Amino acid sequence: MRKKFVFILVVLIMIFSYLTIASATKALRSTSDRPANLPFVSDSIRLVLITQELDTPFWNKVGQGALKQAQKENVQLEVWGSYGNNQDDFLKTMEVAIHSKVDGIIVQGLDNEEFKELTKVKAAFYGIPVITVANDVPVEESLRKTYVGSDQFEAGEMVARQLIKEMGTTGGVIILGDQEQAYYQKERLAGIEDVLSKYPDIEMIIRGTADAKEQVMATTQQLMNEVPRASAFIAINANYAGPMIQEIGRRTQVEPYYIYTFDDGVGSTALLEQGMLDGILAQKPEEMGSESVKRLMQWISGETVPLDSNGYLTETRMVKAEGEEP
Template identity: 25%
Template sequence: MNSSSRYLSHFRTCVSFLLINLLLLACDPEKGAKYREQQAASQTVEVNSDEEYVMVTTIVNYPMYVNHDQAAFKKWGQQRGVKTSILGPSEWDIQAQISVIEQVIGTKPTGLLINGTDPAIASAIDKAVEAGIPTVVYDSDIPKSKRHAFLGTDWYEMGVLMGEEVVKLIDGEGKIVYLGILGMTNMENGYRGLMDVVKQYPDIELIGKYNDQANAEVSAKIAADVLSANPDLSAFCAFTPMSGFGCAQTVKEAGKIGKVKVTTVNYEPELLTLMEEGAIQQLVCQKRELFTWYGAQFLYDMVHSTNQLSKNDQAIGIANVPYSVNTGTFAITPENMQPFLNR
């Protein structure tokens, strides 16, 4: 046998061995799972602790932030092999968030990913940019700041989606209530979208706009008081998950499932359970994992000049990433909720 024949024979043997192993893995799910775990372990990236990206938010232990924003941010850091840190006050405290941002600036992080909670944080964002730190805002924009990029949802569009569904749910007539964080830019935009839809229906009346600070207990108390004063209430329009949870629980406990509709935002497990029980009719959802994952990637691309536009983009004040990105919305109803259960 010449060298070419021996090589061909060896190649065929290797291919056959690989195919046999793949067939065995396909026939034995347990072995297949172990194989995938081994492959994932072999792809683990060593973390470079000198390259640190910091996320700054409020209510740092808020379940929605933990389950979506922070989980995606941590996963991104693990895959990129960089250090990620998550900081912020435990309460909805804008001044405390500003203090955290200003403290972090002094540590010179590689990049800052900031939850755009309130226009008041603009000055802190500007300080970060002026200190030469790549800075990206997510969730709600701070347009009067010097931030390099923004990624998030069009809350006006979310409000329109909620308004259109509410109109259908209550057949274009009845009393409705709004709950959320009053004064927060994104939610005020959502409220505007909601009202631009329902004001077209003269038989729909908004009887209250309430600030519950994204607190389920406060929301439940407001909802109970509103129901007591308005037994003919048609729907709650809640613009935070905790607002929706409080309203839905109140409707459930009042024995008014199906009679009083509830629409709210995002898809936490507790909300999906209440939807299964019939207490929630619609969830208008953000793609939160997208705006934190790609927000972090924008920071990385700025630091590493992934797409360089000049010989020195930073020196001449050019950000080599998109200025503003709408990551989109989607709606969950009882009809399409199944894929989101136990995900």
């Protein structure tokens, strides 16, 4: 009886050993047969576009372009952000996107330490690629993958050249921006200065202001008192064009002045159509949106790694008050 029991036990052990070896062999074979790179499934990709200026004409167009391209790429894209340049809400939204572990972020660049900390440390920790759109930040300070938008230095040059063409090479030019200029404003200003500094009879008066409408108007009033012979105004923050023109019109006729800005401000196009602006620097916001999704997907799919850190530039052109290009 004992011998019979031992015999049965040995047989069972041999059967279990065979089954174990067979299962392991099958697992190893299926692993080795698996392709080195798993197929890229685009419909599982989730992207987010984040802006500080939701529901403005310029950023609506950026969003429209991004959504159209996302549909072509068969990926999910959501547009998040804040209203009225609320930086705290904007940064919180950015942090939520990172902790949600989205696959990629397209974002309006914000040139401050909190934003750079989010892109350089937190997004990098989760392996989330970040692309800036329309407003850039320095790559070495943010580790963003690339930038899609206008060459802001060249845009400033174009505005200055058009001003010279209309005004001539003599006069005072008031340039209005933020008290703490964002990177895109610094680039615009540098381009303007590069052109106007070549003319010794042009005086540039550069001033920063807080972003409240009343403060922009008060700063404009102060400048007009300080520089009564000013011939021209340039709003490098396009959102300041409206309050600036309102204050000029309250004191005197707007028509004698040469006034220029950019098309990314609320109401810039309407002011141009009303003849309150002599020209705006027109950009391609819808193209910015579509191109940013395209480039981000090239990174995620591994098609283009690395992306060009200098950025992918979209077209800019000057549009005059008469509706014609100069």
